[in-house]
Amino acid sequence: MTGIAVIGVGMGEPEHLTGQAVAALNSVDVFFALDKGSAADELFHLRHDLCRRVITSHPYRFVDVEDPRRDRGAADYGRAVADWIAARATALGEAIRRELGPGERGGLLAWGDPAFYDSTLRVLDALLDPVDVEVIPGLSSIQMLAAAHRISLTRVGRPVQVTTGRRLAACGFPSDCDDVVVMLDPECSFRDVDHVGVTIYWGAYLGSEHQILISGELDAVADEIVAARAEAKRRRGWVMDTYLLRRSS
Ligand SMILES: C[S@@+](CC[C@H](N)C(=O)[O-])C[C@H]1O[C@@H](n2cnc3c(N)ncnc32)[C@H](O)[C@@H]1O
Structure with missing residues (x-):
């Protein structure tokens, strides 16, 4: 072959x-x-x-x-x-x-x-x-994220968007999609989106023994995620993380 x-x-x-x-x-x-x-x-x-x-x-x-x-x-x-x-x-x-x-x-x-x-x-x-x-x-890390948090990425009859931190930072939370998976986001761009009614499901080192999971209302957990990410990066020298932002409809 x-x-x-x-x-x-x-x-x-x-x-x-x-x-x-x-x-x-x-x-x-x-x-x-x-x-x-x-x-x-x-x-x-x-x-x-x-x-x-x-x-x-x-x-x-x-x-x-x-x-x-x-x-x-x-x-x-x-x-x-x-x-x-x-x-x-x-x-x-x-x-x-x-x-x-x-x-x-x-x-x-x-x-x-x-x-x-x-x-x-x-x-x-x-x-x-x-x-x-x-x-x-x-x-994919996307599937690992959903499984780790025991969630489905798609709600009934609804779309999900996969995007980058760079795009989230530039364009904000899309107006026409309430479920957004964000990858490649070293800047923690979730901090700058409108927090109202948004839940975040975040995971780092998904699928490995070092896996870290945090979820909750964005308002309540954003700082915790930023701190956990910084500490993980300090400890291991690198971190890869992915998250879902879910807006209540
Ligand atoms: C260049 S992309 C590659 C994505 C890869 N092809 C996939 O299917 O997961 C790198 C991004 O994938 C995500 N990623 C890859 N591995 C990850 C892991 N173990 N835990 C969390 N996110 C991960 C992060 O958002 C990272 O910035």
């Missing part, structure tokens, strides 16, 4: 993997790792560890692909991301050409599920030499 498998690995624990993901991991000869700063070191080790624990029958190797720097201060955010995707595609394409032998299968591990705020598929789309891509879904 050749081509590239993009495998959603949930939050990095073997029990988060689907049977399909375990089979795909066991079919890969070369894993390409595009990593980037902050939590990268720990996530890098988690991925290696995951492979060691679930790949039982197949020799494999990891190839680190140097991740081009992204211009985070750029005035044109969209342009900066597009340039970064193109540079990543160049670096990954070179690694694939150099490392993947005839008849070998490549793999890329996507944190959570590749469908949510993950650039892997866009990078593969931008390769100059197209490759066959198979996507194996994984458990």
Whole structure:
């Protein structure tokens, strides 16, 4: 089997993997790792560890692909991301050409599920030499959040919006949607939305032994979340958190 498998690995624990993901991991000869700063070191080790624990029958190797720097201060955010995707595609394409032998299968591990705020598929789309891509879904932090709080994200016949902290800060709580999942929010942008009638379900390090959960009326728990997040970051050097804002209707 050749081509590239993009495998959603949930939050990095073997029990988060689907049977399909375990089979795909066991079919890969070369894993390409595009990593980037902050939590990268720990996530890098988690991925290696995951492979060691679930790949039982197949020799494999990891190839680190140097991740081009992204211009985070750029005035044109969209342009900066597009340039970064193109540079990543160049670096990954070179690694694939150099490392993947005839008849070998490549793999890329996507944190959570590749469908949510993950650039892997866009990078593969931008390769100059197209490759066959198979996507194996994984458990997203969004699902881990809902399960941990024992809630459904969708209320009867209602939509849910998935967005970023940056967008929440820029546009506020959407007027046409009462349930909003927010990812990528180091600034705790929930502090600045209109708190009236809003409940927050927050989770950090979801699915891991370090998981932290806080929920309640936004007014009542916003400061507690900010403090818990800061303390978690101080302790471990990085934190990943996701939350649902739910407005009463
Ligand atoms: C680049 S996105 C990747 C999302 C990932 N593809 C997914 O399906 O969860 C990174 C964001 O995912 C969320 N996230 C990832 N892992 C998490 C975890 N273990 N606990 C809480 N949030 C997490 C955070 O909002 C983080 O800023």
